[in-house]
Amino acid sequence: MRVMREADETFLELVRANEARLRKICRVYASDADAEKDLYQDILVQLWRALPSFEGSSQPGTWLYRVALNTALAQKRQRAARESATIDESNAIWRNPIPAPDESLESKQRLERLYAAIARLDDVDKAVVMMYLDEKSHREIAEVLGITESYVGVKLHRIRKEMAAWLAGEAA
């Protein structure tokens, strides 16, 4: 049996535990299905490259969000430089780019509405709301973004109001 290196095991555990979260981030930031696949794969590569700093991290959740979010926002700016390292379509890690919820048609439609509402936010607010939906604390959100906890509160207050109005409005 092949002995797996500790770093390999850490990485796989990290991906296993956060696959759904990473794919949600991709869905929120990518422009289409192909971009979602590219982004997911790019995030995995960046997580791997940043892994040495994960091992000394006291906040694994914050670390993962930082790398994933920074990769998503940087991808557009750095696409050209990374072109050669992008994995081609034949090597795609999954077939369907969108996580399939084990839910009814109505639930799928509600999710579609939720993603549509998130898409109306600016890039930073998208990150804030994703972490809010993932039940991250103000402190964790502040650490990922590098702003104060009180400012996270201010942002969340506004975003929740906007989201609530959009979600209610779109349902009517």
Added chain:
Amino acid sequence: MAGRGSGMNLEDARREWQSQTTLEKPRMSEAEMLELVKHSSSAFDRTIARRDRRELIAAIVVMIPFLPLLATGPWLARAGVLVVLGALALIFTKLGAVRRLEASERLDLSLAELLESERAKVNGQIRLLESVVSWYIIPPAAGAMLIVIGLEGLSWFTAGYAVFAVAVSLWVYRLNQHAVRRELRPRRSELERLIRELKG
């Protein structure tokens, strides 16, 4: 169908968000995925290393034809060769520093830290390209001019060469300013937009 009564509040939204699972089996095994990620990561490193090697080789190739002149040419041409060699070393060093800075990106920083560091890098690149005349154009052009004067004296050929050198320098300058306008300023604007969104 999203009809009346199917409205969603934020608590519902939270539940929906957290209920998403990745039911679909990945296309490849974990071992294959890991292999792919490692391969892509090292491909990226190899690309950077290849580019650095190419630039070093290009600098050496450009230097080689000048070396015989250094031993046998007239003193003005020798001085010109030294200026050209110095200019090539300066260009290689400046470009190398920018490349190293680009490759040192750390994605585990907070978004605010990353955006500020990216903006500092882009500002540095803009300054570098805006000052391209002083480090990229004039030094090698002046060295080459000294070589031509040393070899040909003040002649029609030398005058023609000077016109040619000025034209090439202007073209290189415009090319660099075009890159600033088309690539770097939009990148800086995008970073500033994100910083504004972040800090309000």
